[in-house]
Amino acid sequence: MAFSDEFDSDERLASKRKALITVSMILLSLEFTGATIKEANTFIFKIEFSNQHGLLYLLVATVLYLLVRYHNYAMPYHQRLYKLWTNRMLEDTDVFYKDHEDEGVYGLLQGALLPVWDYGHQQPSGLGYTASGLLGRYLTYSVMVEGRHGDEMQFRKIDLRNWTKDWSRMDFVKLIWVEFKYQVDGFVRHREHLDLIGPYLIGILALMSTLPWQSWVSLFT
Structure with missing residues (x-):
């Protein structure tokens, strides 16, 4: 349905x-x-x-x-609507793009993902985006690792408030602006948002x- x-x-x-x-x-x-x-x-x-x-x-x-x-x-509908617009945001190639030829990662989130991006080897999959509080923003992903009983899937997250030479405060501000635009777009284009709110x-x-x-x-x- x-x-x-x-x-x-x-x-x-x-x-x-x-x-x-x-x-x-x-x-x-x-x-x-x-x-x-x-x-x-x-x-x-x-x-x-x-x-x-x-x-x-x-x-x-x-x-x-x-x-x-x-x-x-x-609440379940809030969560599903949140997942819908965050998925649309992550499908924006200006935000996140994985090149299948050179296996590189590009877009605004490139700097945040570089520390966990293993070129030519096992790479993060199932990328997600979560918010907590006013400015808490995280990337979630899964990766296959070798465990005691063979390969197993682990779920991890990246705190986007941890600044590095590749991920700056300005990058974070740009991401918040992109997030805001996708939220507004969700309210304008999808009536379920207003029906809930x-x-x-x-x-x-x-x-x-x-x-x-x-x-x-x-x-x-």
């Missing part, structure tokens, strides 16, 4: 997204319109709450809970609307 089809057919993710958006919109409506409900019958709601702040706190807690639940169900944005906006902005502004005026 294609990724888009699997994403659209995931009923559990869709239900969490719908619940998060619904409650967030109710909270936004209460905050921005000052709506009060005084009575209720089968078709019309007019309910008056003696403690409006209690309702507000309840909705805030509900939005926080649903954000966590939605994130739990969305949208509920987070609405939930966070709803929570921010409950903060005492006017009181804070008055402190500086």
Whole structure:
């Protein structure tokens, strides 16, 4: 099944997204319109709450809970989308290119890979790209080594914050810029990114609307 089809057919993710958006919109409506409900019958709601702040706190807690639940169900898709755009980045010959004739490695990542690139012998395979924190960036790869029971595959990684004569801070900055461009391209060209991020944005906006902005502004005026 294609990724888009699997994403659209995931009923559990869709239900969490719908619940998060619904409650967030109710909270936004209460905050921005000052709506009060005084009575209720089968078709019309007019309910008056003696403690409006209690309702507000309840909705805030509900939005926080649903954000966590939605994130739990969305995480596998975040990981798959991350892998999709990082693979596209690594397929860019300006970033990484392996020449099958001279078995050399070229592109922006050349300097980072040179210390582990064994020309004419066993070379790294399955190159991957991972991020950790704000500036933690790593290349992951696998290599066949001789073990106690014969050849075995080992998985290793390169910390791209370790500068060498072949891999400089400027190279790292260029890589971050390339990464940013591929992330933006992913959001523009693939709707699944916005479908995943949208509920987070609405939930966070709803929570921010409950903060005492006017009181804070008055402190500086």
